[in-house]
Amino acid sequence: MLAPKLFEYDQDGIASYTPDQNTGTEPLSPADLIDFKLAYTRCPTGAIKRSDKPFAPEDTKA
Template sequence: MKPVYAHVDRAACIACGLCQMLAPKLFEYDQEGIASYCPDENTGTVPLTGEQLIDFKLAYRRCPTGAIQRSEQPFTQA
């Protein structure tokens, strides 16, 4: 299985709260409710485990703005 890396495009997040509800171990919010992927501090550099991937997919598919991103390569930070 190819690795999956996760990252939240915080500029695209509308603070709806859905991802934390669906995957509470994977997403956290700042004081304004903007999400980040918490297992690797939103760097997108640590691949998800199989267990994390199950919850991640739920949130990834339901995010209304596409702010939750996935890649088979590590994300590089701008």
């Protein structure tokens, strides 16, 4: 909810990162980085992962 441009919820309420289909391969713009950090730090379940390099395919599955 804090970054609707970056995350989308499926019918089960599972969020995924939309700019690159949850792969971690698209760099964030400075403006999007602010929204991402807000969502990342306030995620109540700690489910948002971050990395300086793309995730392995098995890491992107919920």
